[in-house]
Amino acid sequence: MTVASPVLALDLGGTSLRAAFAPLGDPAALEMVGRWPAPASMAELEGRVASILADRPVAGIGITAPGLVEGTVTRWVPNLPFLDGIDLQERLAPAGVPLAAGNDAQMALLAESAVGAAAGLDDAILLAIGTGIGSAVLTGGRIARGAHGGACSFGWASADIGDPGEDRSGWLERKAAGRALDAHATAIGLADGAALIDAARRGEGAALAAIGAVGDALGTVLAGAVALLDPQLVLVAGGVSESLDVLAPPVLAAMRRQLPPHLRGITLRAGVFGPRAGLVGAAVAAGRGREWWRRKE
Template identity: 75%
Template sequence: MSNNQPHVLALDLGGTSLRAAFAPIEYPTALESIGRWPAPDSAAALRDKVIEIIAAHTASGPLAGIGITIPGLVEGTVSRWVPNLPYLDGIDLAGLLRPAGAPVAAGNDAQIALLAEATVGAAQGLDDAILLAIGTGIGSSVLAGGRIVRGAHGGACSFGWAVADVTDRGGDRSGWLERQAAGRALDARAEAVGLANGAALIDAARSGDATARAAIDAAGTALGTALAGAVALLDPQAILLAGGVSETIDVLGPPLLESLRRHVPPHLRTISIRPGLFGPRAGLVGAAVAAGHGPQWWRIR
């Protein structure tokens, strides 16, 4: 990175870890990774860590902005609901990080990941797309008319809470779809057939194990059924699978598409599924893009 070029700090804050990278403001994919640490245990600890990261950086060029992803609901720069990091609830991240001396752009992790894919990744050139990131939970976001949909409070398009079972009693911390197809659900499905975890279940399905394949098909069917309503409502050009799940399209994609196409009209059945370009780096790339774009980072075109 040129020492005289304005740069941005990208922060990807998850439920268990914090990752940081610097990038030139004009080249957000040219990330200079700084490190990964356990998620800070308080707002003050987060502030102090960010200031430490900036102080240790050797570039003499100006810090033009800070972009940060949050694994929860963000309204503007205010964290409203972060289930795995409750100490952030109600915290204005711009105010918290003011001592860092640079403007802050903040957003939900799935929305920021879609920002990366829509500006410099697999959804580049698209105006309408859905992103699904399956990890411990299910993150999701929507690009509509060249803008990332945020809703009245920043929490739009939370497909992990989609329901395709009228008898489900609901829950406070996870939605029906998460309980069917997120990481913990795949782990539970694996254990039910005598396998160690969801990764082992995926491997067994790839190897042709019929029991594992049936378990994966059940998760894919749940995903496709729930997504059908979103596709019918939004008419996206593509569905992106982001993060580690993008590597499972070969086994998860077919039952997902079969179920989705069964529940939408013929003119929507050409919808495609594609992997995201950045995988687990999407959050950092998107945070770098957001830092360069500023508070209205969600306006892509």
């Protein structure tokens, strides 16, 4: 019996590149290949992918990127600027092998909606909270992409009309991402965001106040998104998802303050794939092809 070729899933982030093979029909059954520091150039990325593919044919390639992706072109990737304007199909895929590319948060939601916490749902929001904030929306059973692939970038949402803005990070990222947790920790004499979370779990007042400020920012912005989209579920992915035991209460409180009664029952939950979500999503996308965001009937 002939065994079908697997797909190659690549999760390219601002600090690392991870790779895994997966069966075409079972994207969550990842066979890890390796993890490396994020490439410093296109030539380094091409060389790495070529070495992975050297001895193994694949049915398709899926790749995430931490930025704006339009089709298979990475339009704007702030942490990896050498990718700006690059067509990944042309540069990474061997002849005849299709490639699917997408924003990392959109791919994470694809994983959760296909085979994870949002499976069977038509409408959901995902926030991927790490060093920055990525986000994605499932609406009517498909991932919202917008005109250029950059829809629903909630890290750029603002609840402060006086904020002057920045070119490379949005208000919510500056108030609630991992680096904001680190800054809050330093301000009260703790090492980093992880120490802040631990202190909040111990009930320390200053840590709880800091977590409350982060939760207020997240919940206020999410309330606007929930009011606009009426999702069945809000998912949290990324490293901060492991801290929902202390973060969820202030987030939900802020959301419910800003929502009408019929939307206050919204559920906030961690995704099931954790740090594997990008790889699983890339494997799903590789099986679906270039228009991976459309629900496969």
